[in-house]
Amino acid sequence: MLSAVVCLVVLAFSWPTATLNPKDVPIAISGPSEALAPVEQAINEQADGMFELVEVTDRDEAVQQIKTRQVYGAIILDQEPEVLTASAAGSATSAIMTQLHTQLQTMAQQQAAAAAQAAGATDVPEITVPLTDIVPLVETDTRGVGLASAALPLVFGGMIGGIGIAFAVTGAWRRVVSLVVYAVVGGIAIAGIMQGWFGFIGGNFWANAGAFGLTLLAMGATIVGFAALFGRPGIAVGPVLFMLIGNPISGAQFPKEFLASPWGAIGQWLPPGAGNSLLRDTSYFPDANMAFPILVLTGWAALGLILIVIGHFRDQGRAPVDEIPASAATVTATA
Structure with missing residues:
Protein backbone atom coordinates (compact mmCIF):
# COMPACT_ATOMS: atom_id res chain seq x y z
CA MET A 1 0.00 0.00 0.00
CA LEU A 2 2.85 2.39 0.79
CA SER A 3 4.42 1.59 -2.57
CA ALA A 4 1.11 2.37 -4.24
CA VAL A 5 0.97 5.71 -2.44
CA VAL A 6 4.48 6.57 -3.64
CA CYS A 7 3.50 5.68 -7.21
CA LEU A 8 0.40 7.85 -6.90
CA VAL A 9 2.48 10.81 -5.78
CA VAL A 10 4.94 10.33 -8.65
CA LEU A 11 2.08 10.10 -11.16
CA ALA A 12 0.38 13.19 -9.76
CA PHE A 13 3.48 15.32 -10.19
CA SER A 14 4.69 13.77 -13.46
CA TRP A 15 1.67 13.33 -15.68
CA PRO A 16 1.08 17.07 -16.37
CA THR A 17 4.60 17.33 -17.80
CA ALA A 18 4.31 14.04 -19.67
CA THR A 19 1.03 15.12 -21.32
CA LEU A 20 1.99 18.70 -22.20
CA ASN A 21 0.19 19.71 -25.38
CA PRO A 22 -0.16 23.47 -25.94
CA LYS A 23 -3.50 24.32 -27.52
CA ASP A 24 -5.13 27.67 -28.30
CA VAL A 25 -2.40 29.80 -26.76
CA PRO A 26 -3.70 33.36 -27.34
CA ILE A 27 -1.32 35.53 -29.39
CA ALA A 28 -2.22 38.99 -30.72
CA ILE A 29 -1.42 39.90 -34.31
CA SER A 30 -1.67 43.25 -36.03
CA GLY A 31 -1.00 44.61 -39.49
CA PRO A 32 -2.48 45.15 -42.95
CA SER A 33 -4.52 42.30 -44.38
CA GLU A 34 -2.04 41.57 -47.16
CA ALA A 35 0.68 41.05 -44.55
CA LEU A 36 -1.49 39.13 -42.07
CA ALA A 37 -2.74 36.44 -44.44
CA PRO A 38 0.56 34.70 -45.28
CA VAL A 39 1.86 34.92 -41.71
CA GLU A 40 -1.36 33.53 -40.22
CA GLN A 41 -1.39 30.73 -42.79
CA ALA A 42 2.22 29.79 -42.08
CA ILE A 43 1.67 29.80 -38.32
CA ASN A 44 -1.51 27.73 -38.52
CA GLU A 45 0.11 25.17 -40.80
CA GLN A 46 3.21 24.74 -38.67
CA ALA A 47 1.63 25.09 -35.21
CA ASP A 48 -1.32 22.70 -35.76
CA GLY A 49 -3.74 24.40 -33.37
CA MET A 50 -1.15 25.56 -30.88
CA PHE A 51 -2.05 29.24 -31.22
CA GLU A 52 -5.23 31.25 -31.13
CA LEU A 53 -4.41 34.34 -33.19
CA VAL A 54 -6.27 37.41 -31.95
CA GLU A 55 -6.33 40.27 -34.44
CA VAL A 56 -5.90 43.73 -32.89
CA THR A 57 -5.93 47.16 -34.47
CA ASP A 58 -2.41 48.33 -33.63
CA ARG A 59 0.64 47.89 -31.43
CA ASP A 60 -0.87 49.87 -28.54
CA GLU A 61 -3.84 47.53 -28.29
CA ALA A 62 -1.50 44.53 -28.41
CA VAL A 63 0.58 45.98 -25.56
CA GLN A 64 -2.56 46.59 -23.51
CA GLN A 65 -3.77 43.02 -24.02
CA ILE A 66 -0.37 41.69 -22.92
CA LYS A 67 -0.41 43.84 -19.79
CA THR A 68 -3.91 42.63 -18.89
CA ARG A 69 -2.93 38.98 -19.55
CA GLN A 70 -5.43 38.50 -22.35
CA VAL A 71 -2.62 37.33 -24.64
CA TYR A 72 0.89 36.04 -24.03
CA GLY A 73 2.56 38.02 -26.80
CA ALA A 74 2.00 39.72 -30.13
CA ILE A 75 3.21 39.82 -33.71
CA ILE A 76 3.24 43.29 -35.23
CA LEU A 77 3.34 43.40 -39.04
CA ASP A 78 3.10 47.13 -39.63
CA GLN A 79 5.75 49.10 -41.51
CA GLU A 80 8.33 47.91 -38.97
CA PRO A 81 7.70 44.25 -38.01
CA GLU A 82 8.13 43.43 -34.32
CA VAL A 83 7.45 40.61 -31.90
CA LEU A 84 6.22 41.43 -28.39
CA THR A 85 6.62 39.04 -25.48
CA ALA A 86 6.19 39.02 -21.71
CA SER A 87 8.77 36.96 -19.85
CA ALA A 88 6.82 37.53 -16.62
CA ALA A 89 3.93 35.50 -18.06
CA GLY A 90 6.04 32.35 -17.89
CA SER A 91 9.17 30.81 -19.36
CA ALA A 92 7.18 28.42 -21.58
CA THR A 93 5.23 31.15 -23.37
CA SER A 94 8.32 33.35 -23.55
CA ALA A 95 10.16 30.52 -25.32
CA ILE A 96 7.28 30.16 -27.78
CA MET A 97 7.40 33.87 -28.61
CA THR A 98 11.15 33.60 -29.14
CA GLN A 99 10.54 30.78 -31.66
CA LEU A 100 7.91 32.87 -33.44
CA HIS A 101 10.38 35.74 -33.56
CA THR A 102 12.95 33.49 -35.24
CA GLN A 103 10.39 32.33 -37.81
CA LEU A 104 9.24 35.88 -38.53
CA GLN A 105 12.85 37.00 -38.89
CA THR A 106 13.45 34.23 -41.44
CA MET A 107 10.27 35.05 -43.37
CA ALA A 108 11.13 38.76 -43.46
CA GLN A 109 14.62 38.01 -44.73
CA GLN A 110 13.26 35.68 -47.43
CA GLN A 111 10.78 38.32 -48.56
CA ALA A 112 13.56 40.90 -48.71
CA ALA A 113 15.70 38.55 -50.80
CA ALA A 114 12.80 37.83 -53.17
CA ALA A 115 12.11 41.56 -53.57
CA ALA A 116 15.78 42.27 -54.26
CA GLN A 117 15.95 39.48 -56.84
CA ALA A 118 12.81 40.74 -58.57
CA ALA A 119 14.32 44.22 -58.73
CA GLY A 120 17.56 42.86 -60.12
CA ALA A 121 19.59 44.02 -57.11
CA THR A 122 22.67 42.09 -56.08
CA ASP A 123 22.76 43.20 -52.44
CA VAL A 124 20.08 41.86 -50.09
CA PRO A 125 19.35 44.19 -47.17
CA GLU A 126 19.72 42.74 -43.69
CA ILE A 127 16.31 42.64 -42.00
CA THR A 128 16.16 42.87 -38.22
CA VAL A 129 12.89 42.15 -36.42
CA PRO A 130 12.99 43.44 -32.83
CA LEU A 131 11.91 41.21 -29.94
CA THR A 132 10.51 43.46 -27.20
CA ASP A 133 9.81 42.27 -23.67
CA ILE A 134 6.75 44.24 -22.57
CA VAL A 135 6.57 42.81 -19.04
CA PRO A 136 10.06 41.63 -18.03
CA LEU A 137 10.94 39.72 -14.90
CA VAL A 138 12.82 41.39 -12.07
CA GLU A 139 16.59 41.56 -12.49
CA THR A 140 17.12 39.25 -9.50
CA ASP A 141 15.06 36.47 -11.12
CA THR A 142 15.53 36.83 -14.86
CA ARG A 143 14.44 33.23 -15.58
CA GLY A 144 11.36 33.24 -13.35
Missing part, protein backbone atom coordinates in the same frame (compact mmCIF):
# COMPACT_ATOMS: atom_id res chain seq x y z
CA VAL A 145 12.61 30.33 -11.27
CA GLY A 146 11.95 32.10 -7.97
CA LEU A 147 8.32 32.87 -8.75
CA ALA A 148 7.65 29.30 -9.90
CA SER A 149 9.41 27.88 -6.85
CA ALA A 150 6.98 29.66 -4.52
CA ALA A 151 4.07 27.44 -5.60
CA LEU A 152 4.94 24.25 -3.69
CA PRO A 153 6.00 25.97 -0.40
CA LEU A 154 2.78 27.97 -0.53
CA VAL A 155 0.75 24.76 -0.72
CA PHE A 156 2.74 23.32 2.18
CA GLY A 157 2.16 26.55 4.09
CA GLY A 158 -1.60 26.32 3.67
CA MET A 159 -1.59 22.66 4.69
CA ILE A 160 0.68 23.19 7.71
CA GLY A 161 -1.49 26.03 8.97
CA GLY A 162 -4.72 24.10 8.51
CA ILE A 163 -3.45 20.84 10.03
CA GLY A 164 -1.72 22.61 12.91
CA ILE A 165 -4.78 24.66 13.85
CA ALA A 166 -7.08 21.63 13.48
CA PHE A 167 -4.97 19.73 16.05
CA ALA A 168 -3.86 22.49 18.40
CA VAL A 169 -6.87 24.82 18.60
CA THR A 170 -10.34 23.93 19.86
CA GLY A 171 -13.51 25.95 19.55
CA ALA A 172 -14.97 27.37 16.35
CA TRP A 173 -14.25 31.04 16.96
CA ARG A 174 -10.76 30.42 18.28
CA ARG A 175 -10.03 28.45 15.12
CA VAL A 176 -11.40 31.23 12.92
CA VAL A 177 -9.28 33.84 14.70
CA SER A 178 -6.23 31.58 14.49
CA LEU A 179 -6.71 31.12 10.75
CA VAL A 180 -7.04 34.85 10.13
CA VAL A 181 -3.97 35.65 12.23
CA TYR A 182 -1.99 32.88 10.54
CA ALA A 183 -2.98 34.14 7.08
CA VAL A 184 -2.09 37.77 7.86
CA VAL A 185 1.24 37.03 9.55
CA GLY A 186 2.15 34.28 7.08
CA GLY A 187 1.29 36.42 4.06
CA ILE A 188 3.45 39.31 5.26
CA ALA A 189 6.30 36.99 6.22
CA ILE A 190 6.33 35.11 2.90
CA ALA A 191 6.19 38.36 0.94
CA GLY A 192 9.05 39.67 3.06
CA ILE A 193 11.16 36.62 2.17
CA MET A 194 10.23 36.33 -1.50
CA GLN A 195 10.26 40.04 -2.32
CA GLY A 196 12.16 41.87 0.39
CA TRP A 197 14.91 39.32 1.00
CA PHE A 198 15.38 37.26 -2.17
CA GLY A 199 13.86 39.73 -4.62
CA PHE A 200 12.11 36.98 -6.57
CA ILE A 201 8.94 38.99 -7.25
CA GLY A 202 8.13 42.59 -8.08
CA GLY A 203 5.08 44.79 -7.73
CA ASN A 204 3.44 46.22 -4.65
CA PHE A 205 4.57 44.52 -1.44
CA TRP A 206 1.19 44.69 0.31
CA ALA A 207 -0.65 43.39 -2.74
CA ASN A 208 1.71 40.40 -2.84
CA ALA A 209 1.30 39.86 0.89
CA GLY A 210 -2.47 39.88 0.38
CA ALA A 211 -2.19 37.27 -2.38
CA PHE A 212 -0.06 35.02 -0.16
CA GLY A 213 -2.32 35.52 2.85
CA LEU A 214 -5.57 34.86 0.97
CA THR A 215 -4.11 31.65 -0.49
CA LEU A 216 -3.04 30.46 2.96
CA LEU A 217 -6.49 31.27 4.35
CA ALA A 218 -8.29 29.44 1.53
CA MET A 219 -6.36 26.21 2.01
CA GLY A 220 -6.06 26.38 5.79
CA ALA A 221 -9.75 27.14 6.36
CA THR A 222 -10.81 24.30 4.06
CA ILE A 223 -8.70 21.78 5.96
CA VAL A 224 -9.89 22.97 9.38
CA GLY A 225 -13.49 23.01 8.13
CA PHE A 226 -13.42 19.40 6.94
CA ALA A 227 -11.63 18.38 10.14
CA ALA A 228 -14.38 20.06 12.19
CA LEU A 229 -17.05 18.28 10.20
CA PHE A 230 -15.53 14.80 9.79
CA GLY A 231 -12.87 14.66 12.47
CA ARG A 232 -9.30 13.61 11.76
CA PRO A 233 -10.17 11.86 8.44
CA GLY A 234 -11.20 15.30 7.14
CA ILE A 235 -7.59 16.48 7.38
CA ALA A 236 -6.78 14.22 4.41
CA VAL A 237 -8.57 16.76 2.21
CA GLY A 238 -5.45 18.93 2.24
CA PRO A 239 -2.87 16.45 0.91
CA VAL A 240 -5.27 14.93 -1.62
CA LEU A 241 -7.07 17.99 -2.97
CA PHE A 242 -4.32 20.61 -2.78
CA MET A 243 -1.08 18.63 -3.06
CA LEU A 244 -1.89 15.67 -5.32
CA ILE A 245 -4.58 17.30 -7.49
CA GLY A 246 -4.36 21.09 -7.23
CA ASN A 247 -0.62 21.69 -7.28
CA PRO A 248 0.29 19.75 -10.48
CA ILE A 249 -2.45 21.53 -12.47
CA SER A 250 -2.01 24.95 -10.84
CA GLY A 251 -0.24 26.49 -13.84
CA ALA A 252 2.81 27.46 -11.79
CA GLN A 253 5.23 25.72 -14.15
CA PHE A 254 3.21 25.76 -17.37
CA PRO A 255 0.19 27.89 -18.38
CA LYS A 256 -3.23 26.29 -18.33
CA GLU A 257 -3.24 26.15 -22.15
CA PHE A 258 -0.31 23.72 -22.00
CA LEU A 259 -2.08 21.19 -19.77
CA ALA A 260 -4.35 18.46 -21.02
CA SER A 261 -7.93 19.68 -21.33
CA PRO A 262 -9.89 20.27 -19.14
CA TRP A 263 -7.36 20.02 -16.29
CA GLY A 264 -5.77 23.38 -16.98
CA ALA A 265 -9.10 25.15 -16.50
CA ILE A 266 -10.01 23.02 -13.47
CA GLY A 267 -6.72 23.92 -11.82
CA GLN A 268 -7.70 27.59 -11.78
CA TRP A 269 -10.75 26.76 -9.64
CA LEU A 270 -8.56 25.29 -6.88
CA PRO A 271 -6.58 27.39 -4.36
CA PRO A 272 -3.09 26.50 -5.67
CA GLY A 273 -3.98 27.59 -9.20
CA ALA A 274 -5.95 30.67 -8.19
CA GLY A 275 -3.24 31.69 -5.73
CA ASN A 276 -0.48 31.33 -8.32
CA SER A 277 -2.48 33.34 -10.87
CA LEU A 278 -3.25 36.09 -8.34
CA LEU A 279 0.39 36.32 -7.25
CA ARG A 280 1.58 36.64 -10.85
CA ASP A 281 -0.97 39.42 -11.37
CA THR A 282 -0.02 41.38 -8.28
CA SER A 283 3.69 40.94 -9.01
CA TYR A 284 3.82 41.82 -12.71
CA PHE A 285 0.38 42.49 -14.18
CA PRO A 286 -1.39 45.06 -11.98
CA ASP A 287 -3.64 46.05 -14.92
CA ALA A 288 -5.04 42.51 -15.23
CA ASN A 289 -8.52 41.61 -14.00
CA MET A 290 -7.93 39.85 -10.68
CA ALA A 291 -11.59 39.28 -9.83
CA PHE A 292 -11.68 35.58 -10.75
CA PRO A 293 -8.75 34.32 -8.62
CA ILE A 294 -9.83 36.53 -5.70
CA LEU A 295 -13.38 35.14 -5.86
CA VAL A 296 -12.10 31.56 -6.07
CA LEU A 297 -9.84 31.95 -3.03
CA THR A 298 -12.53 33.84 -1.09
CA GLY A 299 -15.04 31.11 -1.93
CA TRP A 300 -12.78 28.36 -0.60
CA ALA A 301 -12.05 30.38 2.54
CA ALA A 302 -15.78 31.00 3.09
CA LEU A 303 -16.52 27.29 2.56
CA GLY A 304 -13.98 26.36 5.20
CA LEU A 305 -15.29 28.88 7.72
CA ILE A 306 -18.87 27.71 7.17
CA LEU A 307 -17.84 24.10 7.72
CA ILE A 308 -16.10 25.10 10.95
CA VAL A 309 -19.30 26.71 12.26
CA ILE A 310 -21.44 23.76 11.15
CA GLY A 311 -19.11 21.30 12.84
CA HIS A 312 -19.12 23.41 16.00
CA PHE A 313 -22.92 23.55 16.34
CA ARG A 314 -23.23 19.88 15.46
CA ASP A 315 -20.82 18.96 18.26
CA GLN A 316 -22.71 21.16 20.70
CA GLY A 317 -25.78 19.00 20.18
CA ARG A 318 -23.93 15.90 21.36
CA ALA A 319 -23.56 15.08 25.04
CA PRO A 320 -20.20 13.43 25.76
CA VAL A 321 -20.40 10.36 28.04
CA ASP A 322 -18.11 11.86 30.68
CA GLU A 323 -20.46 14.87 31.01
CA ILE A 324 -23.52 12.76 32.06
CA PRO A 325 -24.44 13.65 35.67
CA ALA A 326 -23.45 11.05 38.27
CA SER A 327 -27.05 10.66 39.50
CA ALA A 328 -28.23 9.88 35.98
CA ALA A 329 -25.43 7.35 35.52
CA THR A 330 -26.42 5.65 38.82
CA VAL A 331 -30.06 5.43 37.80
CA THR A 332 -29.05 3.97 34.44
CA ALA A 333 -26.80 1.40 36.10
CA THR A 334 -29.52 0.40 38.63
CA ALA A 335 -32.08 -0.02 35.89
